[in-house]
Amino acid sequence: MGNQSLANHDIDTGVQKNPWHMLGWLLFTQVLVAFVGRSLAPLGVFIGDSLMLTNAQIGMLPAALFFGQFAASIPSGILVDRIGTRPLLLALSLCLGLSFFFAALTSSFILLLAFVMIGGFGYGAMHPTSNRGILYWFERRSRGTAMGIKQMGVTAGSALASLLLVPLSAAYGWRPVFIGAALLLAAAGFISYLRYRDAKPISKEPKKKSENTWNTLLSMGKNRALLLVSGGAIGLNGAQMVVNTYIIIYTTQIIGISVALAAILLVISEIAGSIGRVGWGVVSDRLFNGNRFILMSVIAIISAASSVIMALFQPGTPFLYVAVLAFVFGLCVAGFNGLWMNAATELVPLKQAGLASGFSISVGSWGVIIGPPLFGFVTDMTGTFTAGWYALAAVLAITAILFIYLHLSQQTKGEINYAE
Template identity: 25%
Template sequence: MTDVRPHPPTGTTSHQTPRYRWTILGVATFAQAASGFFVQGIGAMGVHLQRDLHLSTAQLGLLLSAAQLVPLVGLLVAGELLDRYNERWVVGAGASVVAVSLGLGSMAPGYASLLLVLLMVGAGYSTVQPGGSKSVASWFAESQRGLAMGIRQAGLPLGGVFAAAVMPALATALGWRATLTLGGLVALAGAAAFMGLYRRPPVHGPPQERAHQDVTLRARLRILREPPMVRIVLSGVCLVSVHSAVGVLTVLYLHEAASIGAGDAALVLVAAQGAGAAGRVCLAAWSDRGGSSGRYGTVMTCMVAVTAGMIALMTPAGHSPVAASLLFLWLGFFGIGWYGPWVAHLAESAPPGQTGFALGLAMAVTQVAIILAPPSLGLLKDATHSFTPVWGALSAMTVLALVITARGGRR
């Protein structure tokens, strides 16, 4: 991918200087954290929601899937918009939709209304993920892009950390509807910050970067057949399923299988989210050392690590409060931290002028797993009355994808 860092002449304004890229990174990270704040906190409120709304584990998982359903198409639309229009308005408008939806949802009680609100939230959030990634990729050179992308992608688990720390207490004190109001205010702050501070880099790529607009959608979808994209999608589907399991099942597993109180289990989820945020930065920075090949090697390392962690949960150690908590910290670091190097590799594998579309397309494909994983894993647990089949199924899927992608890389 072409280095599009700005090289402004003397006398340019502050937002045209290379140092402004760190402001861009900060505001993109904040917008990511703010927009995903409420959804990331649902797992921490699992015990409260099950008690107040009389939900099964599958229904709890369906709440997360509702927020991820619209992005299945919305990410493709967002990717196309990002290649045509300024990221400032595309991302800002999407974050504003998240804020308005949550604000309206706080006045509509009940499980069905909560599902509808999360569908609307997913529509708005569709622009934030690829938009923020493209914003950071356009401001940073390859030598720093992994670190920058890792910091930016840490916004999601960082939002989860604050959500897991605040939302259960708020739900206990004021009810779960109050958490929607808080989520809406946080998302609104993210929208305002991004629209107020984001600017495009002053030096853009050559005119042919926009030539893709004359290419048919069918032709552009062919990038899914390219070996790098196949590896990206397979690894993304597996690891995003593990991420979903950490978000939805950590508190329930520690409460039921390791006999940890709901409050203490929520604190472990907070720590796991924090480990994931650290992982996104550390693993992405590590991937900078080896360029594109180093980035995917880091992703494969994460696949091996999460498999080992889930296998350990199926042993007697998984029922020890201390050991189980440490294992979820491990799964948080690798099962959430993988996204930094993964999305940097994705941005660098995109065809010229199609960065937004490639980001949206790959994220849309992995979105299928984001939608299906929470209710499927919850249903599997409900049907078997055990968490072991859940960890076993995820481990087998990850190993299979690891073998396929490793062979493809050698070819």
């Protein structure tokens, strides 16, 4: 219970310092961050109609968000290691909230993209910020569960955006809905700042030369295991965003499901992802003694099989069959993130957790940046979604092989003691 005892040094006796209470505030902020940031996909149709955008331009909106995430991941990882989680919870909430507030006021597509990208800075900062909090508050044997619960906030926020913001936008328009969600996030940032506490005081002493941030970053670039797990995340992240972006289009245009039911499929996928982010972490902690890599390979294999089955669906396939597949697909591609965050941060010393998280996210973000456009390119070139799903299955099969190799190599070298 060494990490938990650090919390007792907090001088603010008015704040409960139980690790699970702190996790609650991290989850609270994560849900609201995802509620705003991940609203772009379900609201894309309303934004497109309002600004007369093409489908390609609509697809550029989430790409802009995740490009901002890519750009912010390493700097925010460096910053959170220096100043701690608490101040960044406020800063990132204001960054994302205010950016989307101004995005709702513009009619220029270029300005909209710019505001969304700036919002991506705040969205991307949430991962290393919250990951550092969990790494310091929880011991390894409960860290996978805690990380899964926190990561569940991403899919929960996304599902809430689909359930709440879509009908509100249909009734009142996307602009007031964007503004309301943005202001709600800003308020949540202030509340979290007031209630959350870091597990131990942040040292004000200057870092020694041996701890030079850029030297540390360079060493991470040479950390083969960290590079491999981040590379594997490219495949799974890309698959997640492909499902989110195309499941409604595919099921309505090819299978013949109504738009209302297709939207429910996306919600089912996100709910399954929420379950997976906790469930995979619990399985990793309780049954595999913290072994993340073997479970990530299993996730990739199931995801590849799901993509193949999706390709085999024919027009008129019953909704129930598609819903079951959407659940399994989401359980894997939207549920692996907690394992990924734990695996990345456990490959480096604890004091480098924020930077390692940011580094891995910056690499893994390329999956959500390039995955959907490449999937769309394949379908455009072949004239069928079938080729796209098969191509995605091939990528996921390669990802599974990568994780199996990483698991075997780490066990051979004894670099990770899963029973720590």
